[in-house]
Amino acid sequence: MKVKKYTASSMPEAMKLVRGELGSDAVILNSRVVQTGGFMGFFKKNSIEVIAAIDPDTEVSPKPAGIDKNDKYIHPAMNGNESKKDSPTVRLKPIVETPRKADSDLLKEISQLKELLKGSAKTEGVSLPEPVSRQIQYLGDQEIDQVIIDELAAVLLEKWYLGGAAASDEEITEWIAAAFEQRLSPLSFGGVTFTKKFVNVIGPTGVGKTTTLAKVAADCVLKHQKKVAFITTDTYRIAAIEQLKTYAKILDVPIEVCYNMDDFKAATDKFSEYDLVFIDTAGRNFRNQKYVNDLKSVIDFGKDMETYLVLALTSKQKDMEEIRKQFSLIHIDQFIFTKLDETAIYGSMINMAIKFSTGIAYLTNGQDVPDDLIEANPEKIANSILGVSTYE
Incomplete structure (x- = not known):
């Protein structure tokens, strides 16, 4: 599975980037509003961050920017004020794909991952990468609450599919530790404060x-x-x-x-x-x-x-x-x-x-x-x- 992250000023712009690189068969795993730019913490603007994926085995080359909705190639010399009939066009043969069982399995997996990334699914019944699954099992043995495990699984899967697919057990453990530390950071830790008698x-x-x-x-x-x-x-x-x-x-x-x-x-x-x-x-x-x-x-x-x-x-x-x-x-x-x-x-x-x-x-x-x-x-x-x- 090929997974990439895109950041754009709007959702239509993000979708254009996704289709331009991954093609129209790409599936959106997650999207959220993020803040980018700014100066010294001020003047930041909202952007859309999208995580998209496609199966490399079924990946289709994206259409060139010059193909219109009628599958006609528009000559580069044309501009918006010229008539299409004055320029040469080439009719493209539509691509017809026959659905395969592997495709439906992939879509099911992506759907499960998408739900995990939304934090609305549980890890039971979800096919996890074996190294991630091992760590999730360990956390279960440590009697971590299932809600926390599900939240953590979403974090681990996002890291795994965004370039960490060859991560070692040690690296995944570091991801978990960092996630725990971030989750606990708003709370008060440490001993006697010496502010009260x-x-x-x-x-x-x-x-x-x-x-x-x-x-x-x-x-x-x-x-x-x-x-x-x-x-x-x-x-x-x-x-x-x-x-x-x-x-x-x-x-x-x-x-x-x-x-x-x-x-x-x-x-x-x-x-x-x-x-x-x-x-x-x-x-x-x-x-x-x-x-x-x-x-x-x-x-x-x-x-x-x-x-x-x-x-x-x-x-x-x-x-x-x-x-x-x-x-x-x-x-x-x-x-x-x-x-x-x-x-x-x-x-x-x-x-x-x-x-x-x-x-x-x-x-x-x-x-x-x-x-x-x-x-x-x-x-x-x-x-x-x-x-x-x-x-x-």
Whole structure:
């Protein structure tokens, strides 16, 4: 299949270019309005970008510009004011083609590709180039949402047929990484911003909130020389309080235990001179709205606060989604994904980020404090999914 991209000032002009090079049997795969020209970002004009294709086996030479609609050759000496009868003409024999099975198969394939490029078709049942198909299968194994896979397949096919038909697996992986990074780029990534005083971590039981909180606090103390303090509202587990007290002792920072809103307000007043106050919360079954309301009865979320929702990559995505929805009344700044080292399936990171338009602050890949903490960005998320880096 021969595929080319054309840019023109209008659709008729674009069609003229397509017919002039590919002939009248060319099929339009995709068209869109693009901005071209301009100076220093100003005075840009709209143009039409068209992607067209034709099967090389059935390609027919385009008609010369001098053939009129009656298949007569117009002598070059003629101009628009002269009569056609005064000039010699040659009648051209019409070309009659017999449809072949290969043609119908090709048209079906082009139609499928066109729908993919429009983002309105699914990859199931579509004949993909084998190297692209391999990568799509891998993304499915990573449990990437099908909608994201379909969008990505359109990107890969466009690149493949616009000159990358001999691309290696490594090059296709680079295309995928770039597409992931572009898709995630509007979201907020990276760790503590140091623009707000309180840093709060919430999430279900067993995801490693307390250890993660200690890692982030240690990073702020050791790398950024910040004066920090701890508040814990996890009064349901004595072990959790003792664990955070141990971390506080190692980092030489104060800690307060809060049982209600009055305790919380007293603790925040006590730590008014500190750069950052890290708040640990109880891990509960947050699929039950009651426990979300309990959190709000102890913590003043109206404070100058960054809130991170901690989720384990070993969890089911449906459970993650349900937990996120339960926290809909609490502003979540970013996700933190833990247990990167305990699974080989990372698709839920990009699924959750895109589904909830929420960036990612950190990834954790072990129990060591403060070492097993990775500040997230789109490149690291893409690399994790594609197996480019394991962060060991």
